[in-house]
Amino acid sequence: MHGSDATGTVINGGCCVINCTNNDEIYGMHTGGCNILRADGSVTFMAESTSAAALAAMISRAGGEVVSGN
Numbered sequence: 001m002h003g004s005d006a007t008g009t010v011i012n013g014g015c016c017v018i019n020c021t022n023n024d025e026i027y028g029m030h031t032g033g034c035n036i037l038r039a040d041g042s043v044t045f046m047a048e049s050t051s052a053a054a055l056a057a058m059i060s061r062a063g064g065e066v067v068s069g070n
Contacts, residue, residue, distance in 0.1 A: 017055050019048045026055075 018026045019034055026046065028034025033047040046055075057063060 015052050017052045018046055018050055 026034060033045050035043050036046045037043055
């Protein structure tokens with residue numbers, strides 16, 4: 001997760017982390033977000049408005065963060 005600007009043209013330096021660029025980032029062809037596969041095997045829709053901090057909490061291991069289902 002590197003982040004980019006909202007246009008996807010500035011890579012490695014923005015706060016946009018979902019559906020901004022498909023250059024090694026979370027990207028889907030869906031309006032408003034993309035489907036993600038979780039470690040427990042479930043698939044959920046991740047909104048484009050998800051913050052970088054919330055996404056980092058979801059993909060870190062043993063950080064103790066609590067992330068709601070919303």
